[in-house]
Amino acid sequence: EDQVTQSPEALRLQEGESSSLNCSYTVSGLRGLFWYRQDPGKGPEFLFTLYSAGEEKEKERLKATLTKKESFLHITAPKPEDSATYLCAVQITGRRALTFGSGTRLQVQP
Amino acid sequence: EAGVAQSPRYKIIEKRQSVAFWCNPISGHATLYWYQQILGQGPKLLIQFQNNGVVDDSQLPKDRFSAERLKGVDSTLKIQPAKLEDSAVYLCASSLTSASTDTQYFGPGTRLTVL
Numbered sequence: 001e002d003q004v005t006q007s008p009e010a011l012r013l014q015e016g017e018s019s020s021l022n023c024s025y026t027v028s029g030l031r032g033l034f035w036y037r038q039d040p041g042k043g044p045e046f047l048f049t050l051y052s053a054g055e056e057k058e059k060e061r062l063k064a065t066l067t068k069k070e071s072f073l074h075i076t077a078p079k080p081e082d083s084a085t086y087l088c089a090v091q092i093t094g095r096r097a098l099t100f101g102s103g104t105r106l107q108v109q110p
Numbered sequence: 111e112a113g114v115a116q117s118p119r120y121k122i123i124e125k126r127q128s129v130a131f132w133c134n135p136i137s138g139h140a141t142l143y144w145y146q147q148i149l150g151q152g153p154k155l156l157i158q159f160q161n162n163g164v165v166d167d168s169q170l171p172k173d174r175f176s177a178e179r180l181k182g183v184d185s186t187l188k189i190q191p192a193k194l195e196d197s198a199v200y201l202c203a204s205s206l207t208s209a210s211t212d213t214q215y216f217g218p219g220t221r222l223t224v225l
Contacts, residue, residue, distance in 0.1 A: 004152075032212065043114070043201050043216030044153070087152055096205070096212055097143060097166055100152025 006101035023088030114217035135204030
């Protein structure tokens, strides 16, 4: 069975304190790995798609990386506005729907 | 470019009542998805449409849930009758689904509370 596990469940950082969120996956065949940000009361907002091991993508203070078993979302010098739930999802070969992890709730304190 | 629109944003009903949610995808997006997100969990696919045809409804509780996408644009998700465990946020997403991109864009969701 395809599985996506995110850790930690919750993370509290001080402003400027860099860290990483983990997404490990066990799937029959990976077509793509997606990162989304979700603010309270809103739908998930697309951040990145990674397709192959070794691929990296950056956007402002965020950088996503991918290996054959996991993905990391690195947050460099976070600000309070980065506080949100970060969701990881996989797209399996032959299937377009996404399988999501449970998310990491990030809180950045000023 | 307008995003995915959903209504209503909030709905409170008694168990055994019926409820319907509406979704208008991004213009030109052929693929439409309905996801259920229970508090503290990631979204879970209920049904996927390609134009007005169903592609994947394997996780849709068909004894109480139904969905349609007439004319390949708007979609409606219905629950009849509702149970307490249906309390969740119902998210609609759409994608262009070309050979090079499959990014799904989500609407704001409808928060359903079943009492």
